[in-house]
Amino acid sequence: MPRVKRGHKRVERRKKYLRLAKGYWGAKSRLHRYAKEAVQRAWKFAYIGRRLKKRDFRRLWIIRINAAARQNGLNYTQFMHGLKLAGVALDRKVLADLAVRDAAAFAELASVAKAALAAQTT
Numbered sequence: 152m153p154r155v156k157r158g159h160k161r162v163e164r165r166k167k168y169l170r171l172a173k174g175y176w177g178a179k180s181r182l183h184r185y186a187k188e189a190v191q192r193a194w195k196f197a198y199i200g201r202r203l204k205k206r207d208f209r210r211l212w213i214i215r216i217n218a219a220a221r222q223n224g225l226n227y228t229q230f231m232h233g234l235k236l237a238g239v240a241l242d243r244k245v246l247a248d249l250a251v252r253d254a255a256a257f258a259e260l261a262s263v264a265k266a267a268l269a270a271q272t273t
């Protein structure tokens with residue numbers, strides 16, 4: 152079996168983990184084994200965090216829409232159902248942004264939702 156000359160591959164790989172672990176406390180930033188464990192753990196939390204961020208923002212948008220809808224005499228579910236009946240296809244991100252930045256436009260949407268709900272019940 153031929154001899155393999157690895158060159159700097161091992162050193163490069165170890166330096167990569169130590170670079171990524173820069174700023175970690177104690178041995179985690181100086182010793183390869185602990186640096187690798189800490190970096191892989193950090194990657195795991197980052198992966199989880201990217202998914203949690205989507206949930207957190209959706210919750211925030213719903214809270215903002217609910218608060219603005221209540222100021223206009225509706226609750227969140229009534230408001231969203233009214234918009235669906237009226238054929239308004241705005242997502243929660245846009246609705247929450249309108250609720251925060253443009254109360255008049257949101258009030259207009261609330262009146263559209265109220266009208267659609269009233270038309271459905273009659």
